[in-house]
Amino acid sequence: MSTKLKIAIVGSTGYGGVELMRLLQSHPYAEITSVISSSSAGSRVTEGYPHLQHIREEVLDDVDPQLIKQKADLVFLATPAGVASKLAPQYLAEGLKVIDLSGDFRLKDRAVYEQWYRKPAAEQADLDQAIFGLAEVYGSQVSDAAFISNPGCFPTATLLGIVPALQAGLIDHSTLIVDAKSGVSGAGRGASLGTHYSELNENFKAYKVNQHQHIPEIEMVLSQVAGEQVTVTFTTHLVPMTRGILATSYAKLKQDVTEQQLIELYEQYYAGRSFVRIRPQGQLPATKEVWGSNYCDIGFSVDPRTKRVTIISVIDNLVKGAAGQAIQNMNIMMGWDETLGLQFVPVYP
Amino acid sequence: MSTKLKIAIVGSTGYGGVELMRLLQSHPYAEITSVISSSSAGSRVTEGYPHLQHIREEVLDDVDPQLIKQKADLVFLATPAGVASKLAPQYLAEGLKVIDLSGDFRLKDRAVYEQWYRKPAAEQADLDQAIFGLAEVYGSQVSDAAFISNPGCFPTATLLGIVPALQAGLIDHSTLIVDAKSGVSGAGRGASLGTHYSELNENFKAYKVNQHQHIPEIEMVLSQVAGEQVTVTFTTHLVPMTRGILATSYAKLKQDVTEQQLIELYEQYYAGRSFVRIRPQGQLPATKEVWGSNYCDIGFSVDPRTKRVTIISVIDNLVKGAAGQAIQNMNIMMGWDETLGLQFVPVYP
C-alpha cells in the first residue's frame, strides 16, 4: 500500500471529483490520500454524496499547497474555470505532478482564452508548460509530462472523430461542421434554471451556439493537425439524459473514399490505443454503449450523393471526457499501461 | 368580450400561474386581464416563458390590491406558502373573489398550520371564511363561496380515492396507509439541488417522510367524513417525470366487498361529477392517462388473502392538483358548468 502513488483531488464535491473517486477506487497502483474542497473543507464527502458511505468517509481538506504536498504526489484539479489557473502553479512549485481537468491551461493563446472564457488567462509560462492530454494524438508528449491539461469533453469526442481523416488529407476542413449533443451532467452540480428537472425533461435545445468555449480548443488541435488555420462551425445541444456526448461531424470528401477505407485508416491511426473503438461498416455508436467507461466509439457514413462523410463519435462526458481521460493521462505519465484502473465495461442497459 | 369575467393571476411566473394561463386561454366566459408577479413586475411573461410568444405578451403587474381591483373581478393566488395569508385579505377587502392555490387557508387550526408549515398562520377570521375547494366532496359549499382555498395536489388525489369508501364505512381508518408518488413539477420552478436534473434523472426516492405538510390536510377531511379523528401514515416519493401524482392507498376492509361493488359505490358517489373516472374492474390508472387534463382516475384491487383494499388514484398535479381544480372551483362559484374551459383530452402519449 505504501508504494502506491498518492493522489489528491481538488474539487471533490463536483461531479468531476466524485467520478475520479469512483474510478480510482480500483486502481492497482494509485490511492486517494486527500480529498479537497475549498467550499466544504472540514465536512465529510458523504454529506453531499451519501452513495460513498463505507467507501470514502474522510473529511475534506482545504486547498493549501503545503498540506497537499505532505499527503500526495499528484493532484487532480477538478475545479471550475478560473480556479486552476491560480492553484496549479502553486502545486507545481511544491513539486507535485498536476493534471488539470478545467479549461484553464488548454488554450495556449491568452487572448483567445480571455475572449471565449471571459476570465483572466493563466500566465504564459504556465500555459507553455502544460501538455494537452489527448493521449491518442499527443501520447508521446504526455509520457514525459509533469503537468497535463486534460481536454474538454466536446473536444475529446470531436477530435477523436475528425483527426485521422483530416491528417490523411481526406476532408476539406473549410466545410467542417460539428453538431454536438451532451447530457446534462456536463453542466456540473450547481443548481440553476438551466439544469432544473422540469425544464429539461422531455425537452431538447441548442445552447451557446457559435459561442461555446470549446470551439477554440477544437480549432487549436485541428489547425496543428492540418498545418494551417482551421475554423469550424460547432453547435452544442442539451439532451435530456445525465451522461453522454455524441458528436456528428460533417465534411466534404476531397477524394472518393469508402466507409471500409475509413475504418481501416482509423484502425491504423488508433493502433495500440485501448480506448478508441472503430465500429464495423453499417454500424453507428450510441452514447449508452460507452456509458460509465473510458471508450470513445466512432462510426462512419459516406454519402455518394453529396460527397460528404458523416462521422459519429460518442463518449461518456464524465469518463473519457473528464475523469477517465485524466486517469489515462496519469497512467501514461507514470509509464504504466494506459488502461490501469480503467477497464470498466460500459454499463448496459 | 366585455362581459367576460376578468381574471388576475398573482404568481404568474411560477408553474401554477403559467398553467392557469394555459387553461384559461380557451375559457368561454373568463379572460385574463392582469398577470402579476411581485418579483418580476415590469418585465414580460415571455421573458421567463418563451412558449407564450404571440399568446401572452403583456407586462407583469405588481401585487397592489387597488390596481388589481381596477382590472379584475377574481384573483387566483398561485404564490408560495406564507404569501397568500397576507395578500388574500387585502383582495377580499377590495371586493374581489379569491381562489388561493397555496396551503395558507386549508388548515382551519392555526396551531396545526404552524406546526407543519413552520410559518405564521393566517388570521382565524380569514381561515373561517375560506371554503375548502374539493368540489366532489364539498360542492354545495363551493357554489356559494367568494373565497376558495384550493386543495393540495396530494390531498386531491388521496381524498378522491378514499372518501367514498370511508364514508360508506367499508374501511377501518386506523389501518390507512397512503403511499404517494409525484412528478417533480410539484416542487415549483425554484432551482435547487433537490430539483437538479442530474440528481433526479434515473433516480427514485422518498422525501419528507411522515413530515409532509399535506398530512394534516388529508386528516382534516377524512376526520370530517368519518366523524372522528383519523390519523394516516402518508409517504411522498419523487418520480423522475415532470407531471403526475399516483396515490396508492391501503386499508383493511371492515366487511367483504368486491371490486365491482366498490366501482358501483364510487360511480354513485361521483354521479354528476365530470372529472372523476372510475376504472372498470381489473384496470388500474396510470398517471399519463390524465396528463394535461383535469381528470382524477381511480381503480381498485381487493385482496382476499389479506382482506385489504388497494386504491390507486391519479391526477396531473398541475391541473386537477392545482390550476385545473382552481378553474373548476371558479366555474362552480360562478354558477357555470364545472367543465367550462377544462375539457382537455389527456395528452397521450
Place this chain on the structure above:
Amino acid sequence: MSTKLKIAIVGSTGYGGVELMRLLQSHPYAEITSVISSSSAGSRVTEGYPHLQHIREEVLDDVDPQLIKQKADLVFLATPAGVASKLAPQYLAEGLKVIDLSGDFRLKDRAVYEQWYRKPAAEQADLDQAIFGLAEVYGSQVSDAAFISNPGCFPTATLLGIVPALQAGLIDHSTLIVDAKSGVSGAGRGASLGTHYSELNENFKAYKVNQHQHIPEIEMVLSQVAGEQVTVTFTTHLVPMTRGILATSYAKLKQDVTEQQLIELYEQYYAGRSFVRIRPQGQLPATKEVWGSNYCDIGFSVDPRTKRVTIISVIDNLVKGAAGQAIQNMNIMMGWDETLGLQFVPVYP
C-alpha cells in the same frame, strides 16, 4: 351539431390517430363520426387507450369505403406507409375528402418513392391529384384541394426553417446540412427493440443516416423553391423523450446578412400565418416550448467567423408534424380560419 363536418379517422389505434381525436375533440365545426382500424375493428378505442374513457367510447369500424361514406364527409388516413396508397383512391372515388398523414402521396416521382420507401408506389394519377399540404408554403393550393398529402414531421420542421432564406437567395444550397433530432413517438406504437424503454432511456443515437425516407421529400420542396435540383445532407437522431423535433440547419451565406435581417425576412414570409413564430434575436427555441401545440418556432445564429447561418426550428412531431397540421389543412380546405380547434397553448412544463 348536425351541420358539423363529419370526420372519419382511419388508423385510430396509432399515435397519429389518437392525436387527431385529442385535437378534434374541441373543434367548433367538425366532429368525429367514425373511428376506424382494420386490425382492431369491433373493439373499443378505450381498450387500447384507457385515457379516452368517458370521451370516446365507441366501437372501431372497419376500413370499408361505403360504410365510411355513409358516416363521414372527410377521412384522415393515419396509417403506415403502403396502406394509404391503396385506401385513398377508394375513398376519393366515394366522393370523400381525404387527408393522408402517411408518406404515400408526398413524392410525385414513383421511382423515387420506391427507392426510399422500398414499397410499391401509388398510381401516378393519384399522386398527381394529391396536394402537398405545407400550408405556409403551398397555402393557395391547399385551399382548393379535395385530397391532401400531409407533410412528414422532419420535412415540416426542416422546410419551415429553410424555405424563406433559400427563396430569398441568401444561402448556398450546395452547402445545406440538416442535423435533425426527434422524440421517440415518431416511431409509432409498434413495440420493438428500437423503441424499448431500457434501450432508449439515458441514450442518444443517430439512425437511418443518409437513408431516411424524408430526404427526398425535403429535396423535392427545396428544389421547387430554388428552381434547380437541391441535394441535402440530412441526419436523424433519436432523443430520449416522447414528443418533439428540433432541426439544426447549416448553410453558407451568399451575402452578409444579420440575424435581425433574417428575423424580418421570416416575419414577412410568414405574415398572416398563425403557427410559425420567429424568435427575437439571441433566442433559440426548445422543443418543450411548442409541446402539444401546432406551433413551429424558428431562431437564428449567424457566425461571422465561418459565414454560415445556423437555423433552429422546432415542432411537436405529433401536432405540427402530423395531426395538427392535418387539421390545419382541413381548416384551409374548408375555407375556415386555419387556427380553428388548434389554439392550444404549449404545455409547459
Place this chain on the structure above:
Amino acid sequence: MSTKLKIAIVGSTGYGGVELMRLLQSHPYAEITSVISSSSAGSRVTEGYPHLQHIREEVLDDVDPQLIKQKADLVFLATPAGVASKLAPQYLAEGLKVIDLSGDFRLKDRAVYEQWYRKPAAEQADLDQAIFGLAEVYGSQVSDAAFISNPGCFPTATLLGIVPALQAGLIDHSTLIVDAKSGVSGAGRGASLGTHYSELNENFKAYKVNQHQHIPEIEMVLSQVAGEQVTVTFTTHLVPMTRGILATSYAKLKQDVTEQQLIELYEQYYAGRSFVRIRPQGQLPATKEVWGSNYCDIGFSVDPRTKRVTIISVIDNLVKGAAGQAIQNMNIMMGWDETLGLQFVPVYP
C-alpha cells in the same frame, strides 16, 4: 489464468446475462469461458450488444450440458421462468455447480409455484436441493451449496429491509404492507407495449397488484423468520427509469423503538456483511445511490403519531437484485470473500 474458476452463462442475450459479463470481467478468480444462448447460438454477443466490442467477441454456444461441462465449472442460469427447471438438473447431473437467477427453484412448494407462475414447477427433489441465496440471511447454507437459487429482485430489497426487525419481534407482521417501485429493466429485453418508450416515459403506474409472483417468495422467508405464517400486502409500480428498486415497507411497531435503536439493531444484524449499508438517522436512501453496485441501502422513519415504522430499502435490480448477488453467492460457495469482483462504487450521477 488456468487456475481460475471457469464460468458459463446461459441466457447471455438477456439483461441478466449481460450484467454477469460486465461484473465478472474484473473478477480476480473467475473467468467466463462460455456464453450461451439457445435462441442466438452461433452468432456473436456483440451483434446484440455492440458495447461489448473488444471485450467479449466470442460466438454464443448452445445449451448442451456436455459441451458446457467441457468448458466450465460453474453455470449461471439467466433464463426466463420455466427454462431453468429443465436445464439445471442436467447441469447438476454433469457435476457442474449451478446458480439460477430465475424464479424456478425459489419456492419450495410446487403448488404455490404453479399458482403464482402459471407454469409447471420443477421436480421436488431438485427444489429441495436448491439453497435460497440470500446470503445476509442464509449465509451459512450458501457456503456449503453446489446449487443456488438466487433471490428475486423485489424479495431482495424487501427482505433485507424487514427481516431484522421481524426477527427481533419489533413489528406486528399482520400489518405488513410493502409498496415497491422498480425501474423498467426488470422486465427484461423483450419488446412489448408494456416496455415501449413512449408509453412509459413521463408515466408512473402500478402493475400486477396483489398478483406478483414475488409475493410468495417474500412470504416464504418472512414466515421462516417469524416462525409462523406471514401474509403481506405487496404492490409493484413501474418507474420511468432503467435500473433501481425502492421498497417502502410499513408495519405497526409492537413496542416503542427509536430510529437510532433500529439502526443499531440492523448494524448488528448485518455485521460482517459488506453489501448492506444502514443510513444514519434522518437520512433515507435513493436508488441512484446504489446504481451499478451490489449495495442494499436501508433507512428508517418511525412515526410516533401512528406507531408505525416506515423502512426504505434500495438496490440496483440488475446487480444486488440479480447478477451481483449471484456472483456474491458464487464467492461464498467458493469460500472466497463475498466482495471479490464486486467492489464497484455506485455510479453517481
